Amino acid sequence: MEQMAGKQSIQFARAPHILSGASMVGKKEGEGPLGAYFDKIGEEDGFFGMNSWEEAESTLQKEAVSMALAKAGIEKWQLRTIYTGDLLAQSIASSFGIMGFHTPIYGLYGACSTMGEALSLASMAVAGGYGDYVAAVTSSHFASAEKEFRFPLGYGNQRPLSATWTVTGGGACILGEKGGKARITGITTGKIVDYGLKDSLNMGACMAPAACDTIYQNLMDFNRMPEDYDKIITGDLGYVGQEILLDLLKERGFDISKQHMDCGIEIYDQKTQDTHAGGSGCGCSAVTFAAYILPKLEKGEWKRILFVPTGALLSKVSYNEGKSVPGIAQGVVVEHC
Structure with missing residues (x-):
């Protein structure tokens, strides 16, 4: 099939x-x-x-x-x-x-x-x-x-x-194959997107274009609108990247402001924990998904979400050689059983 x-x-x-x-x-x-x-x-x-x-x-x-x-x-x-x-x-x-x-x-x-x-x-x-x-x-x-x-x-x-x-x-x-209360019904594999940004201490801005690209392509490929998802959840754009993502998607004709959630924003209290723009790292989206997002799907509080962890593809070598910081985002559609 x-x-x-x-x-x-x-x-x-x-x-x-x-x-x-x-x-x-x-x-x-x-x-x-x-x-x-x-x-x-x-x-x-x-x-x-x-x-x-x-x-x-x-x-x-x-x-x-x-x-x-x-x-x-x-x-x-x-x-x-x-x-x-x-x-x-x-x-x-x-x-x-x-x-x-x-x-x-x-x-x-x-x-x-x-x-x-x-x-x-x-x-x-x-x-x-x-x-x-x-x-x-x-x-x-x-x-x-x-x-x-x-x-x-x-x-x-x-x-x-x-x-x-x-x-x-x-x-x-x-x-x-079976036995869970949530299932992965689809995926959207991300492309490497590079806007030429070189600030490794502003990874939200570096990753937001890739998140935009993957979310947009997911909506196109599955013929969906933002409201077809209870939540569209990025991995670790933080407060800076979130604003950029919302603006970029509006330029493409989609407003996800009502559905959007970011793991990097949710995991810390910005005011009391001194984490500046939010959380990041592989563990950010992983622990937020396992501990907070998945149980909501299992309980049926959310019926369908688009989970979009985001990554900044740099290393010490590339940064010190003056290269830009490309981004990538991987989309996973998860639904309540």
Whole structure:
């Protein structure tokens, strides 16, 4: 059966179910507006009993997958494949975090859009009959990301108001052919979009054009209007990127202001937590989806949402060589069963 829809989308003939979602976050995230929804909140120092920031981030993935498996009622040996990624060079948080499950993996990199990429590929695997149970997991850690992309924490550099705060968190979902209360009915794979912006401390502006492109293409490919979704949820545009996204879509003839929600805005209290433009990182959309968005779909409070994690595709090398910061956004349509 033909499953391709429009230019960039897939509409699944057999929509895979999301059997469970689980999340672990750091202390700062636990003190935010969504704190009561997370499954586990780590210790104050952010090391979670480990010796380095990178090992701490690996713990986030290991704990998230373990909790998601327990919620789904399956054992780790039943997992066919794990789709995983993070922000660190060579995806070391994923490699060391997932290694102990002894499960085949695909390592992914979509920057902060990685949870959208993981859910997209996991849903294709289940829908295509390539796995009874598969997992999608991502993570980020404030300290490991600062070390990887910016400055050592001890440097004490000042952050501009356009900057976002990397979420310390890991989120995982288990997908299967049936048995869940929410299912992935379609995906819209994003393109790399580059408006030539070079400010790595304003990633919301860098990613907003890609979010606009993917949301617009999703509406075109599925012949939908914004009101056909209860929510259109971006990953981590923050307050700056949200304004740009709304303006760009209005230029294309769509007003999503009533439906739009951004994980980076929801996860922190801007006034009391000093997070400037909001949250970011692979873990931002992952933990918000697993802890807050998925339960609303399972309960039927929302019938259909478009989940659009967004990523800024830069590295220390590209930034220091004066390159721009391209963006990408991966669209996932999730519906109540």
